[in-house]
Amino acid sequence: MNPDSRSGVPAFVILAGGLLMLYVAASILLSNGNTMGSLFYYMLIGGGIFGMLAPKKAFFLFMLQCACLDFAKRLMILGGSVSHTDLYFVLGIAPITVTGICAGLVMRVYFGKMRAGFDDFVRLAIAGVIMAIGAFLGFRGGGGLAGMMKTVAEGYFYSILIFVMPLLFPTAQDVRKLWGFILLLFTPVAVYGICQQLFGYQEFEIDYLKTGLSIEIKQLVADRVRAFGTLNSPTSLSLICGELAAMALLLVALGRRDKRLGLFAIAGIGFAAIFIGGWLASTVRIGILVVPVALVAYVLFRSARWTVAFYAICFVGFAALVASSSYLLMNVETWTMKIHEWTGNNDYMANMLDANTYKDRLMGFVNVLGNPSAYSLFGLGEGQQFGDFYNHDPLSSALVKFGTVPVGFAILAVIPALVYLHRSAMIIKDPGARHLAIACLAVAAGSVAVSMIGGNLIATFPGNAFLAMPIGMVIALRKSDRGIATKTDRKKLPDPAAAPAPRLEQPWTGQRVPWQAAAPLARSFR
Numbered sequence: 001m002n003p004d005s006r007s008g009v010p011a012f013v014i015l016a017g018g019l020l021m022l023y024v025a026a027s028i029l030l031s032n033g034n035t036m037g038s039l040f041y042y043m044l045i046g047g048g049i050f051g052m053l054a055p056k057k058a059f060f061l062f063m064l065q066c067a068c069l070d071f072a073k074r075l076m077i078l079g080g081s082v083s084h085t086d087l088y089f090v091l092g093i094a095p096i097t098v099t100g101i102c103a104g105l106v107m108r109v110y111f112g113k114m115r116a117g118f119d120d121f122v123r124l125a126i127a128g129v130i131m132a133i134g135a136f137l138g139f140r141g142g143g144g145l146a147g148m149m150k151t152v153a154e155g156y157f158y159s160i161l162i163f164v165m166p167l168l169f170p171t172a173q174d175v176r177k178l179w180g181f182i183l184l185l186f187t188p189v190a191v192y193g194i195c196q197q198l199f200g201y202q203e204f205e206i207d208y209l210k211t212g213l214s215i216e217i218k219q220l221v222a223d224r225v226r227a228f229g230t231l232n233s234p235t236s237l238s239l240i241c242g243e244l245a246a247m248a249l250l251l252v253a254l255g256r257r258d259k260r261l262g263l264f265a266i267a268g269i270g271f272a273a274i275f276i277g278g279w280l281a282s283t284v285r286i287g288i289l290v291v292p293v294a295l296v297a298y299v300l301f302r303s304a305r306w307t308v309a310f311y312a313i314c315f316v317g318f319a320a321l322v323a324s325s326s327y328l329l330m331n332v333e334t335w336t337m338k339i340h341e342w343t344g345n346n347d348y349m350a351n352m353l354d355a356n357t358y359k360d361r362l363m364g365f366v367n368v369l370g371n372p373s374a375y376s377l378f379g380l381g382e383g384q385q386f387g388d389f390y391n392h393d394p395l396s397s398a399l400v401k402f403g404t405v406p407v408g409f410a411i412l413a414v415i416p417a418l419v420y421l422h423r424s425a426m427i428i429k430d431p432g433a434r435h436l437a438i439a440c441l442a443v444a445a446g447s448v449a450v451s452m453i454g455g456n457l458i459a460t461f462p463g464n465a466f467l468a469m470p471i472g473m474v475i476a477l478r479k480s481d482r483g484i485a486t487k488t489d490r491k492k493l494p495d496p497a498a499a500p501a502p503r504l505e506q507p508w509t510g511q512r513v514p515w516q517a518a519a520p521l522a523r524s525f526r
Helices: 003-029 035-053 055-079 084-091 093-110 118-140 144-168 172-199 203-210 215-220 234-257 268-282 285-300 304-323 325-343 347-352 355-369 394-402 404-426 431-454 463-492 515-524
Strands: 503-505 512-514
Touching: 035 055, 035 084, 035 093, 055 084, 055 093, 055 144, 055 172, 055 203, 084 093, 093 118, 093 144, 118 144, 144 463, 172 234, 172 268, 172 431, 172 463, 203 215, 234 268, 234 285, 234 431, 234 463, 268 285, 285 304, 285 431, 304 325, 304 355, 304 404, 304 431, 325 355, 355 394, 394 404, 394 431, 404 431, 404 463, 431 463
Parallel strands: none
Antiparallel strands: 503 512
């Protein structure tokens, strides 16, 4: 082969890439709109292409997007006036990247570059059904095509991670490294939130809030700082920091059992302190409840009997909260005033312990869950969510919008999924991998429990991704352990070619025969 022909291919690729980059740069600089918005438009396209070409590397890029995509949205104020179209470009980067990753995996399986089993495509089908349900609900809500796409992207799309993660992280060591990577990556998120609480917002952040494109515009007239770090709201910062604090503390427990976690387990206390600091900076109290729930769940999920007890305790506790919601609603203001007296002139502590903010959730429990007239077969309609049936929690909202029949079917569908996940974790043979899978389920359980009593925290990005990822990790750990078990079992089987077969002698000739002929030979002498 001509050497020039070998060198001509990469040279052509480099030339084409350079011309493409030149075109993109010129398009961004000569754009009549927001230059940052134009940059994010090309990043959106590039994220999808990168996902198809290098799915695993693109997944780590997706993790970075989970951490700072909303911060990038605020930076658009530096590129000129910001429009809703620019917001679509930046907010679409993460979904398009995950779509590219999924497409890349499917193509690799189709062309034989990657192995996938029937169960992998069952999970892909389940994720498709979940997204289809989300699309139907968004369309039924009256939002049209735009509302349908928004509903899927915000609440249901990242269910596809249950298909993606087991293929990208096929070994327990991969999952361990991913767990540590997430803690490292989100440490600056918590630190930035702490800096916001201590020093206030940056000038460009205030300018962005003044555009009215963020629901956090209310912070411009508030008398306190509610830090949101690089995420979209203080609520998201509180939830993510609570989840990561739980992961860090569980990492310490896991490190005592699994030496392969190494330095991350030793640094678990430090990670936990940083993320608790981020939670304190958000001044949203509900997120820290993930920690005790996850720790208790980690202890109880090791046994099937105690797993059932955990869910029974959660059900009874939630029912007791609903039953006492009227009493709590009548007294919450009195308790808040007493708290203010205890805190004296400390504004931060008064805001941190202000119980009045929980009135919205209590009103939902009183107006819907404790109100027989709020129960219908197929919902009361979208407009009934406010007024007499005002609510601020996911279960109440679902009952008002869709009714008891769809909600009942959804609960019945969740039960076998929980049984499958817990069983998958418990039957893992490797003790380290089994406890890691149980820890993943514990974090997911804490996130759902907090959302049930504190508002639908897992319905928006990146909370929805942080619910799907632990579930995907459990499935990946189970697939990894099953593959190791299969190889181990194969090693235990006798290899006919490795050892000579026992031989017998024919009594009339003295000739030796292989052991396979022993049985018919013995029958011939009966």
